[in-house]
Amino acid sequence: MKYIFKEIKQCEMCNDKSNSHYKIGQRFNKSQGLFPRKKTGLTVTVNKCSNCGLIYSNPMPIPLDILDHYGVLPKDYWKPEYFNILPDIEYLKSEIAKYIDIHASPKVLDIGSGIGKMMKAFIDNGFDAYGIEPSPSFIEMAVNKMKIPKERLQCVQVEDAEFEENFFDLITFGAVFEHLYHPSIALKRALRWLRPGGLVKIQVPSANWLTAKFLNIWYKITFQDNCTNLSPMHTPYHLYEFSLKSFRKNAELNGYEIVGVHYEICDTFLPRIFDRIIKPIMKKTNTGMEIYLLLRKPL
Ligand SMILES: [Zn+2]
Known part of the structure; x- marks a missing residue:
């Protein structure tokens, strides 16, 4: 490379x-x-x-x-069973229900939509889902395997995507924010596409x-x-x-509020014996592997 x-x-x-x-x-x-x-x-x-x-x-x-990094699909993506398991969005729904009417077919954009699993889960739950995904092979799978309507996908980097202003109720960055060279610029763009009072859901390594x-x-x-x-x-x-403070400082620059924070513990990746001691410490001290944030565009 x-x-x-x-x-x-x-x-x-x-x-x-x-x-x-x-x-x-x-x-x-x-x-x-x-x-x-x-x-x-x-x-x-x-x-x-x-x-x-x-x-x-x-x-x-x-x-x-960039295809040196993301052009080749990991083998797991080709296993048939991989397409059958969809992400569970019940927790996300309960989290956003305070701000968004989830029964009114909210418009959602999944940035880095991959093979379309998250989009499919959103569609199955009554959302009006759109996606951005730079990899053509992922797009092809989203359309052919996950039956995502082609016109709902843009095969571009987030920096090059185009949407109307104030269009979406919810925008999600799955495991994508930490891969962007300019995450703050991408977030700024996303906020433009979001309606006032709309939400951004971000998951990042801590x-x-x-x-x-x-x-x-x-x-x-x-x-x-x-x-x-x-x-x-x-x-x-x-x-x-990222730390929570990275988003607090960024919120001042990009003009949003942080309305939800959750630390995901995950495994320690140390020998198993340590898990029982270390996981509770991670939970108590907010030192888990990932941070989930819910951001809101002011009304
Ligand atoms: Zn900084």
């Missing part, structure tokens, strides 16, 4: 100048294990914004061809995940200059990790 390396001068979420930001460590272009010192390869520096806690790499490696902190401490005490955060040059290609 070939990259250009772009110097980052300010934080994507809060615009704070990067020269005062804290260095967490070096990140290889592959899985690092416990002893990255023994590995060779390309690394980038991973930094943390001292104003909002956003974790990002500097320089930012940008592939010359900058305060406890397992990552443990691993980083391990690298420190073994005198290795590495960190485990992000994966800008290997799967799953996470370019950012």
Whole structure:
């Protein structure tokens, strides 16, 4: 894979100048294990914004061809059973019902709609669903396998998509926000397409995940200059990790309110024996792996 390396001068979420930001460590272009010192390869520096806690790499490696990252579908996507299991949106529905009449066929946009599973779940629940997805092979599957109407999908990057202003009641960023080079700009666009009082649902990796902190401490005490955060040059290609503060600061710039926050615990990825101790700590200290946010465009 070939990259250009772009110097980052300010934080994507809060615009704070990067020269005062804290260095967490070096990140290889592959899985690092416990002893990255023994590995060779390309690394980038991973930094943390001292104003909002956003974790990002500097320089930012940008592939010359984005399909190097996202062009090939993981094998799992081709298994027939993969198409039968749809995401459960009951919790999301109960969460948004306070702000949106979910029985009035709300208009929803799924950004990074993939093979259309979320769109299908929305359609089955009476929503009027639209999607944006840059990968043509995903679009093809959404249309052929999930029977999503073709005219409801735009095969573009979010930066290039076009919708009417104030059109949607709800916009969802599934596992996509951390893959965007300019997440704040994408969010700003999404807010334009959202009606006043409408909602944005975002799911992102947390900058305060406890397992990552443990691993980083391990690298420190073994005198290795590495960190485990992000994966800008290997799967799953996470370019950012976010804290709640990243969104609080961004809300001031982009003009929205944060009306819901939930930390998803997930597995620790440490030996099983640790799960029983660490998961409750993660729950108590809001240091789970992901943050789910509900944002609202002011009326
Ligand atoms: Zn920041």
